[in-house]
Amino acid sequence: xxxxxxRAYAEIRGLILSGDAPPGxxxxxxxxxxxxxxxxxxxxxALRRLQSELYVVRSDSQRxxxxxxxxxxxxxxxxxRAMLEAHAAARAATRISPEAxxxxxxxxxxxxxxxxxxxxxxxxxxxxxxxxxxxxxxxxASPRLATMxxxxxxxxxxxxxxxxxxxxxxxxxxxxxxxxVQAFAARDAAWAQAVMTGHIRRAFHAFSxxxxxx
Amino acid sequence: xxxxxxRAYAEIRGLILSGDAPPGxxxxxxxxxxxxxxxxxxxxxALRRLQSELYVVRSDSQRxxxxxxxxxxxxxxxxxRAMLEAHAAARAATRISPEAxxxxxxxxxxxxxxxxxxxxxxxxxxxxxxxxxxxxxxxxASPRLATMxxxxxxxxxxxxxxxxxxxxxxxxxxxxxxxxVQAFAARDAAWAQAVMTGHIRRAFHAFSxxxxxx
DNA sequence: TCCAATGCTATTGTATACAAATTGCTCCGG
DNA sequence: CCGGAGCAATTTGTATACAATAGCATTGGA
Numbered sequence: 065x066x067x068x069x070x071r072a073y074a075e076i077r078g079l080i081l082s083g084d085a086p087p088g089x090x091x092x093x094x095x096x097x098x099x100x101x102x103x104x105x106x107x108x109x110a111l112r113r114l115q116s117e118l119y120v121v122r123s124d125s126q127r128x129x130x131x132x133x134x135x136x137x138x139x140x141x142x143x144x145r146a147m148l149e150a151h152a153a154a155r156a157a158t159r160i161s162p163e164a165x166x167x168x169x170x171x172x173x174x175x176x177x178x179x180x181x182x183x184x185x186x187x188x189x190x191x192x193x194x195x196x197x198x199x200x201x202x203x204x205a206s207p208r209l210a211t212m213x214x215x216x217x218x219x220x221x222x223x224x225x226x227x228x229x230x231x232x233x234x235x236x237x238x239x240x241x242x243x244x245v246q247a248f249a250a251r252d253a254a255w256a257q258a259v260m261t262g263h264i265r266r267a268f269h270a271f272s273x274x275x276x277x278x
Numbered sequence: 279x280x281x282x283x284x285r286a287y288a289e290i291r292g293l294i295l296s297g298d299a300p301p302g303x304x305x306x307x308x309x310x311x312x313x314x315x316x317x318x319x320x321x322x323x324a325l326r327r328l329q330s331e332l333y334v335v336r337s338d339s340q341r342x343x344x345x346x347x348x349x350x351x352x353x354x355x356x357x358x359r360a361m362l363e364a365h366a367a368a369r370a371a372t373r374i375s376p377e378a379x380x381x382x383x384x385x386x387x388x389x390x391x392x393x394x395x396x397x398x399x400x401x402x403x404x405x406x407x408x409x410x411x412x413x414x415x416x417x418x419a420s421p422r423l424a425t426m427x428x429x430x431x432x433x434x435x436x437x438x439x440x441x442x443x444x445x446x447x448x449x450x451x452x453x454x455x456x457x458x459v460q461a462f463a464a465r466d467a468a469w470a471q472a473v474m475t476g477h478i479r480r481a482f483h484a485f486s487x488x489x490x491x492x
Numbered sequence: 493t494c495c496a497a498t499g500c501t502a503t504t505g506t507a508t509a510c511a512a513a514t515t516g517c518t519c520c521g522g
Numbered sequence: 523c524c525g526g527a528g529c530a531a532t533t534t535g536t537a538t539a540c541a542a543t544a545g546c547a548t549t550g551g552a
Contacts, residue, residue: 068536092503103537104504105319112326118422125544126504140420147361206354208332212426282506306533317507322534339514340534 069106075099076110080119080130081218087132091120117215135272138221142268145216146261148209149197153244153260154253156203164203168245171196176238184231190223196241200260203248225271233270237263283320289313290324294333294344295432301346305334331429349486356482359430360475362423363411367458367474368467370417378417379462385410386455393448403448404437410455414474417462442484451477 076096079085097107111128114120121131133141171192178188197217201210229237240263247256290310293299311321325342328334335345347355385406392402411431415424443451454477461470 094503105536105538108323108504109326109535112323113330116327116330116425118425127544128504137422140422143365144362144420144422144426147365148358151357151361206358208351208354208358208430211330211332211429212358216422308533318534319506319508323505341514342534 068100068102069109072096072100072102072106073110073113076107076114077119080114085130087130089130091128091130093128138271139268141216141218141221142264142271145213146264146268148213148216149201149264150257150261152201152204152206152209152213153247154257155206155209156200157248157251157253157256159205160200160203160248164199165245165248168196168199168241168248171199172238172241172245175241176235179231179234179238184234186226186234189234189237190219190226193222193226193237193241194219200244221271222267225267228270228273236266240266282314282316283323286310286314286316286320287324287327290321290328291333294328299344301344303344305342305344307342352485353482355430355432356478356485359427360478360482362427362430363415363478364471364475366415366418366420366423366427367461368471369420369423370414371462371465371467371470373419374414374417374462378413379459382410382413382455382459382462385413386452386459389455390449390452393445393452398445398448400441400448403451407451407455414458438485442487447484450480454480 076085076091079099085091091111093104093107093111096111097104100107111120115122115128118131120128122128175189175192175196178185178192201213204210226234240259243259244256244263247259290299290305293313299305305325307318307321307325310325311318314321325334329336329342332345334342336342389403389406389410392399392406415427418424454473457473458470458477461473
C-alpha cells in the first residue's frame with residue numbers, strides 16, 4: 065500500500081489502541097490529517113480500512129467514532145478467531161512445506177527460551193508468538209482466511225493476555241506450539257485443528273480472567 | 279455511505295459479476311471513473327471495498343486486476359461460509375426474537391410456494407432464500423460475523439447453484455429452512471448449527487456438479 | 493419559559509490538479 | 523540480432539479547493 069496512507073493507518077490505529085483516542089470518542093478527518101502530517105485523502109483511505117476492521121464505527125450520518133468493544137464483542141472475537149485459526153491450522157497441516165515446519169520449530173525454540181529465562185522475556189514471547197501464528201496462516205494459503213484473521217487478531221489483546229500469563233502458562237503456550245508442529249509434521253489436520261482451538265480458547269479465558277466483564 | 283462512491287461500487291461490481299470485466303483483466307481508476315460518470319476519488323473508495331472483498335486484486339505494484347477465482351478458491355469460500363453461517367445460526371438460536379422466527383416462517387411459506395408452482399419460480403426462490411439467510415445473520419447479532427459473511431456470499435454463485443437445482447433439490451432447501459426454523463423455535467443452537475452446515479455444504483456440492491473443476 | 497425556525501459552523505463527499513512511480517518502448521551499442 | 527539504458531507515457535498516490543450536508547446555537551415569537 066502507499067506510504068502516506070500506511071503511516072496514517074498505523075498512526076490512527078496506534079492512537080486507538082494506546083487509548084489516546086478513547087472508545088466512543090469522535091474522530092474528524094481533518095484533525096487526524098493534522099496529527100499524521102498528511103492530507104485528508106490518505107487519512108480517508110486509512111479510516112476505510114479501520115472501519116472494515118471495526119476499529120472505528122460510523123454514526124447515523126457518517127461521523128466517525130472509536131469503536132467501543134464490550135465484553136461480549138471480545139468474546140465473539142475470540143470465538144471467531146478460534147474457529148478460523150483452527151481451520152487455518154487444519155489447512156496448513158496438509159499444505160505446509162518442510163521449510164515452514166522447520167521455521168516453526170526454530171521459532172518455538174526461541175519462544176521456549178524466552179519463557180525459560182530467569183525473568184520470562186515477554187517481549188520476545190509476543191514477537192515469536194505472532195510470527196508463529198503468521199507462519200501458520202501463510203501456510204494455510206487462503207487469502208480470504210488471512211484477511212479475516214487480520215481483522216480479528218488484535219495485538220494489544222494478545223499483549224494483555226500474555227501479561228497475565230504466569231511462567232507455567234507461558235510454558236504451556238510453548239508446549240502447545242510444539243504440539244502444533246508435531247501435528248503439522250504428521251500432516252494431521254484434525255489434530256492441528258483441535259490443538260489450535262484449545263490454544264486460542266485458553267488464551268480467551270486467560271484474557272477474561274485478566275479483564276473481567278465490566 | 280456516500281452516493282457517488284456507492285454508485286461506483288455497484289457499477290464496478292456489476293461489471294465484474296456480469297463478465298464485462300473478465301477475470302484477470304486490468305482495471306484503471308480513470309477508465310472506471312469515466313464509465314461511472316464520477317471522478318477518481320469515489321472510484322478509489324469503491325475499489326478499496328471491492329479489494330477487501332477480494333473481487334479485485336492488486337498486482338506487485340498497485341495495479342488492479344479483476345480477481346480470478348479458481349475451483350479451489352470457490353471451495354474454500356464455501357467452507358468458510360459453511361463454518362461462519364453455521365456459527366451464525368447457532369448464535370441466532372439463542373438470540374432470535376419470536377417476531378423474527380415468525381418472519382422466517384412466512385418467508386419459508388413463500389419460498390415453498392415458489393418451489394411448488396407448476397414451473398418453479400427460481401427468481402422468487404432466490405429472493406426469499408437471500409432474505410432468509412439475512413434474517414438469520416441479523417439475529418446472530420455479531421457485526422464482525424455479518425461483515426465477514428457479506429464478503430463471502432456471492433449472489434451470482436448462489437444463482438448458478440439454484441439454477442442447477444431440480445425441483446426435488448429446491449424442495450429440500452425449503453425443507454432445510456423449515457428445519458432451521460424448528461431449531462430456532464426450540465432454541466437449540468447445536469441443531470441449528472448442524473442443519474446450516476449441511477445446508478451450505480449441500481449447496482456447495484450442487485455448485486460443484488454444475489461447474490466442474492476446470 | 494419553552495419551542496421552533498433559520499442561519500451559521502463544522503464535517504464529510506467530490507472533483508481536479510499535481511507529484512511520484514512504474515511500465516514499456518525506443519534507440520543505441522555490442 | 524540481442525541487450526541494456528534512458529526516456530516517454532500511463533497509472534497510481536497525494537494535496538487542495540470546493541460543494542453539500544448535518545449539527546448546533548441563537549434568536550424570535552407565543
